[in-house]
Amino acid sequence: EDQVTQSPEALRLQEGESSSLNCSYTVSGLRGLFWYRQDPGKGPEFLFTLYSAGEEKEKERLKATLTKKESFLHITAPKPEDSATYLCAVWAWVNSNYQLIWGAGTKLIIKP
Amino acid sequence: DTGVSQDPRHKITKRGQNVTFRCDPISEHNRLYWYRQTLGQGPEFLTYFQNEAQLEKSRLLSDRFSAERPKGSFSTLEIQRTEQGDSAMYLCASSPQGTNTGELFFGEGSRLTVL
Numbered sequence A: 001e002d003q004v005t006q007s008p009e010a011l012r013l014q015e016g017e018s019s020s021l022n023c024s025y026t027v028s029g030l031r032g033l034f035w036y037r038q039d040p041g042k043g044p045e046f047l048f049t050l051y052s053a054g055e056e057k058e059k060e061r062l063k064a065t066l067t068k069k070e071s072f073l074h075i076t077a078p079k080p081e082d083s084a085t086y087l088c089a090v091w092a093w094v095n096s097n098y099q100l101i102w103g104a105g106t107k108l109i110i111k112p
Numbered sequence B: 001d002t003g004v005s006q007d008p009r010h011k012i013t014k015r016g017q018n019v020t021f022r023c024d025p026i027s028e029h030n031r032l033y034w035y036r037q038t039l040g041q042g043p044e045f046l047t048y049f050q051n052e053a054q055l056e057k058s059r060l061l062s063d064r065f066s067a068e069r070p071k072g073s074f075s076t077l078e079i080q081r082t083e084q085g086d087s088a089m090y091l092c093a094s095s096p097q098g099t100n101t102g103e104l105f106f107g108e109g110s111r112l113t114v115l
Helices: none
Strands: A003-007 A010-014 A019-026 A033-038 A045-050 A056-059 A062-066 A070-075 A084-094 A097-102 A106-111 B005-007 B010-013 B019-024 B031-037 B044-050 B053-057 B065-068 B075-079 B088-095 B110-114
Touching: A003 A084, A003 A097, A010 A019, A019 A033, A019 A084, A019 A106, A033 A070, A045 A056, A045 A062, A070 A084, A097 B044, B005 B088, B010 B019, B019 B088, B019 B110, B031 B075, B044 B065, B044 B075, B053 B065, B075 B088
Parallel strands: A010 A106, B010 B110
Antiparallel strands: A003 A019, A019 A070, A033 A045, A033 A084, A056 A062, A062 A070, A084 A097, A084 A106, B005 B019, B019 B075, B031 B044, B031 B088, B044 B053, B065 B075, B088 B110
């Protein structure tokens, strides 16, 4: 069964303390992996698309990487405004159609 | 504001009542999606439109749920005879034709509470 698992469920860091979020997936034929940020009470906001193992994308303090089994979202020297839930999704063939399969997210809290 | 807009933002209703949500996508986007999200979970796919055609509908979706996009612009999602299990955030997203369909623009959602 195609699925996406994110870990940890929650992560508390001090401002400036770098870390990584994990997204592992089991899909038959990856057609794209996507990272989104979601603030409380808001809809998800698109961050990155990764297509193939070895690919990397960067935006400000965030860098996303991809292997054949998982993706990492590295956050360097985070600030309190980086606090949010980070969602991972993969484009997979489900019930005779391509659909996004979403993980449950990692809630990131950055303390000043 | 040229983003995806949803209305109402919050709806509280009693079990058994019908509710309707509206979504206005970004004007040049021809693809429109509805998702449902509960606390601590990722979005769950409900249905997808390309222009006015409803091309996909989740097999998990009850017959009490119906969506329309009559002129290929705004869309409505109606839930009939609401149940407490319908309480969730209902998210609308849009994307333009020709882009990777995993890159979606979401609205701020409509939160439904069924008492």
